[in-house]
Amino acid sequence: MLKDWIKFLGTAGGRVVVFRQLRHSGGMWLHLNDVNILIDPGPGSLIRIFENNLDPKDIDVFVLSHRHLDHVADINSVLESATESTKNKKDLLIAPKDAVEGDDPVILKYLKKGIKKFIHTQENMEVEYKGVKIKSHIKHKHKGADTYGLSFETENKKVVYVPCGKFFEGMLSGYPENADLMIFNTTFVKPKPAIDHLSAEDVIKLINALKPKKAVITHFSVDILKSNPNEVAKYISENTNTPVIPAADGMKITI
Ligand SMILES: [Zn+2]
């Protein structure tokens, strides 16, 4: 059987954590069914890819959860490297429409030529790529950027990614259940109603409703770093009876 894994190229985060680089912000590299998927290449992603002995040329699919800079800042650099300046075209890029088209797209026009197919995320989108089903789910409440939940499934593995957004009840039924691994962008310890990000309390509700086998928290703010991500993960785990891993920069998890 093929080995599946995910590597956390970065685990930032809130604005200060990203833009003072208190944690790296390179996104995640998912290796599923021998397909390489780069998710949310934030500032420094290209450097983190090489630092982790990975090669952009090996990326098959690019996924942007939303257009905010902490998730896309390095997409152009990585595309330039992965496609050798559009000479070697890559198969697929998945992103919300407002990240690729419209007034202020995040991908440079000339680099778009390096991608064979663009698919826009929306509720209930599904695309299959070499045995991996990539789906987008419920629309998040996240100011200034269309944002959707994402999942990556093979015949026997299911990885679910809950990107940034404010918690609302619809999320409890808007995601697939029983994931092998569920990744939560967990920015605060306690809910902050004025800011569109998940807290540890929200993640507890989501895990109890959706029952993943294992969870990872990432995308930390200073608030979480001060509280110690290990302690926050332990607290969520105790309230859900589910293993919860606090992501660390460069951490690799076998799925
Ligand atoms: Zn965002």
Ligand SMILES: [Zn+2]
């Ligand atoms: Zn974010």
